[in-house]
Amino acid sequence: MSFSQFKLHTQIEKGIEALGYTAPTPIQLQSMPAILQGKDVMGLAQTGTGKTAAFALPILQRLMDGPRRHIRALVVAPTRELAEQIHEAIGGLGRATKLRSVTIYGGVNKNPQIRSLRQGVEIAVACPGRLLDLADQGEIDLSHVEVLVLDEADRMFDMGFLPDIRKIIKKLPVKRQTLLFSATMPEDIRKLSGEVLKDPVTIRVGTGTPVSTVSHALYPVEPHLKTALLMKLIERTDTGSVLVFARTKHRTTRVAEQMKRAGFPVASLQGNLSQNRRQDALSGFREGKYQILVATDIAARGIDVSGISHVINYDMPDTVDAYTHRIGRTGRAAKTGDAFTFVTPQDRAFVGDIEHVLGERIERRTLTGFDYNVPAPSGSSDAADRPRNSVGQRRAPRVSGYAPVKRGNSSSHGAARPSGRRSGGRSLEGFSQYQGASKAR
Ligand code: AMP
Secondary structure (H helix, E strand, O other): OOHHHHOOOHHHHHHHHHOOOOOOOHHHHHHHHHHHOOOOEEEEEOOOOOHHHHHHHHHHHHHHOOOOOOOOEEEEOOOHHHHHHHHHHHHHHOOOOOOEEEEEOOOOOOHHHHHHHHHOOOEEEEOHHHHHHHHHOOOOOOOOOOEEEEOOHHHHHHOOOHHHHHHHHHOOOOOOEEEEEEOOOOHHHHHHHHHHOOOOEEEEEOOOOOOOOEEEEEEEOOHHHHHHHHHHHHHHOOOOEEEEEOOOHHHHHHHHHHHHHOOOOEEEEOOOOOHHHHHHHHHHHHHOOOOEEEEOOHHHHHOOOOOEEEEEEOOOOOOHHHHHHHHOOOOHHHOOEEEEEEEOHHHHHHHHHHHHHHOOOOEEOOOOOOOOOOOOOOOOHHHOOOOOOOOOOOOOOOOOOOOOOOOOOOHHHHHHOOHHHHOOOOOOOOOOOOOOOEEOO
């Protein structure tokens, strides 16, 4: 199977070739014919499956004909990282088309975004908060939108964006094509899709379980030994780029600092960093200057480093979905990757939940030669290793079709969630600096 079957414009084919895609992925094969025909599509697909190109290519194809300098395609995404990633993918695929895309998200100066909008673009990739701000200020005209993409809809719901999404949809022409992508289908997303999709074609790719090219292993360990185990594991394993997830901003910084002191090429990524440091961490990781990136969950949806060989969950994620998405960072588009998860005695019940969803037992491993018997130093802050609910139990996992569990007060999620909007403040989405409108290169 090749991309030629889609009969895309030659300029678009050039972009596909330049990115080195030789054959469509399953989601591309399944969804592109319907999207190219202008049908509404509900894509149940997780990250790493190639879903961005699955909607970006038909959008570029549509926009090749018709007027320019109006926003004709709107992609709404939960985080600025994901928005940037989509924008970059569109830029790569559309490099020869002269179509322009712009990213719109909060937390950065809005003037460059306004300038780009005034110059005229055909595609906007936006997070909901800033998009609504600019629309309310009359700076963004959504009246020409022909295609709406809601990407990672379940994540947007988790982050409290559903009311904003409904407001955005009210501003769009009723006659349009709508594509909704979600890794899971909680009740509220099912309801939303019932409202916004007309007679949709449903495509399901690898939903609910991590991409099959990833092999999983659990490393049981006491909380106070996690950092030592992490360093030993990386030393002993033949790794390429390693993405390490920690639960809070503080833990992220602390683990990265400890590793740095021990001589590891490491950077950290969390919501409190200055723009320059975020950019340095991300580009340094992508380019191999930092072999290891320690990040909070906010990075889970946004980072696309095709060379990630290992994801290590230093802390267990809060939900089965979060596990799946973190793991989706490795094994992207059929490259193989390993996913290691540190489990403390408190994590045991949750491991059972994950195994239940995966439908298989995950291998337990111990690192030979590692001293698991070192006692905890007195007053170790790792004692309170996980956030608990009021009765001391781990929060229940959220899986496809279950009622979503509201996230707790873990500060790593505070970074990812638009809490500012909830409390009537400004949106916090989109930490990285606005990159400006780019010609789809
Ligand atoms: P996504 O699921 O859209 O985040 O894509 C995951 C990764 O797969 C990205 O690095 C894409 O560049 C890559 N990718 C998408 N489509 C293809 C394809 N047909 N062949 C090879 N890589 C692809």
